[in-house]
Amino acid sequence: MNKQTVALWGCGRIGRVTGKLLLENGYILCWLYDRDPSKSSTLASDLGAGEVGDAGLEPDAHPQVDVIIDATGDPSLLPYWEAVLHLGKSSNVFLTRREPKAQEHVMMGVASVEPSISQGTTVAMGSCTGNALVPFISHLSREYLPSTFSCRVLHPLKQDDDYSLRSIETALSRSLADWEPDLAKKAMTQSMELPVDRGMALDLSICFNQPVSQKSMESWLKSLPSRCPHIQFSHTPPTSDSIVGNKASAVIDPGWNMVGNQLRLLLWQDNELGVSARILDLLETI
Numbered sequence: 001m002n003k004q005t006v007a008l009w010g011c012g013r014i015g016r017v018t019g020k021l022l023l024e025n026g027y028i029l030c031w032l033y034d035r036d037p038s039k040s041s042t043l044a045s046d047l048g049a050g051e052v053g054d055a056g057l058e059p060d061a062h063p064q065v066d067v068i069i070d071a072t073g074d075p076s077l078l079p080y081w082e083a084v085l086h087l088g089k090s091s092n093v094f095l096t097r098r099e100p101k102a103q104e105h106v107m108m109g110v111a112s113v114e115p116s117i118s119q120g121t122t123v124a125m126g127s128c129t130g131n132a133l134v135p136f137i138s139h140l141s142r143e144y145l146p147s148t149f150s151c152r153v154l155h156p157l158k159q160d161d162d163y164s165l166r167s168i169e170t171a172l173s174r175s176l177a178d179w180e181p182d183l184a185k186k187a188m189t190q191s192m193e194l195p196v197d198r199g200m201a202l203d204l205s206i207c208f209n210q211p212v213s214q215k216s217m218e219s220w221l222k223s224l225p226s227r228c229p230h231i232q233f234s235h236t237p238p239t240s241d242s243i244v245g246n247k248a249s250a251v252i253d254p255g256w257n258m259v260g261n262q263l264r265l266l267l268w269q270d271n272e273l274g275v276s277a278r279i280l281d282l283l284e285t286i
């Protein structure tokens, strides 16, 4: 049983699922922080674990823990983390997002890249969309090279009170460029917010240099999880509700189509667990 101690910063959507996952996996959730102390108190009470800390504390007052998880989304905390790490208060700070200014970057499941980190660093774990697309497309391109591809993200609500369809910004092209710069030059990305609470799909359209047979693509898609365990193949059509609670980075929808050299498919993800489960995976490997 793992006995690592953790301080969790940010008790919103990602903080809540991350806290639960840590406890389920035997981690000791010692401290919970949020700008709004009512959120950290509610989470501590819901989880039955963790003391509520003051998010305004100085670095030298930060409690000693094995790891810190930052699910705040606040880039202004980076100098604070560097000071906390410099004082030896923790081995690493894991950021539940793509953060260009983090000292290290990890994307679990990218082909030909073994995750590794050093002690005493801030570690960015990538965005939810990056975690879904980048491992999939990096493995695919090693077998069938795309000439161009497009990806539309169907993302759940970011603003609780706005139940409408709308176009939103996505950093997906930048996530691709971080790990697969040559593929990023061939990609077009867009994102749309849908009126659902949780669960995301990536609508992919991929053009290859040559025609690929249906049979060959089917066998490749079904065998991908054996090479990349963060990706699953679903035998039944997922919905955002059925995806919630799934720890995969991407679930391949069985309703894909291949016509000539064009592939159309959906990748599904629990956008909240898709990043926090990868932090757990990384913690298990280091």
Ligand SMILES: NC(=O)c1ccc[n+]([C@@H]2O[C@H](COP(=O)([O-])OP(=O)(O)OC[C@H]3O[C@@H](n4cnc5c(N)ncnc54)[C@H](OP(=O)(O)O)[C@@H]3O)[C@@H](O)[C@H]2O)c1
Pocket (backbone or CB within 6 Å): 009, 010, 011, 012, 013, 014, 015, 033, 034, 035, 036, 039, 055, 071, 072, 073, 074, 077, 096, 097, 127, 128, 271, 272, 275
């Ligand atoms: N939701 C997703 O689908 C998703 C998926 C993957 C990654 N992420 C990333 O994970 C991070 C958190 O996302 P989220 O959806 O969980 O956001 P959220 O629901 O808004 O939760 C963030 C929490 O952190 C608090 N916070 C902000 N700055 C803080 C600070 N300096 N000190 C202490 N607490 C602070 C916020 O308080 P206030 O509300 O008062 O600001 C809020 O309670 C973001 O970087 C996001 O990009 C999100």
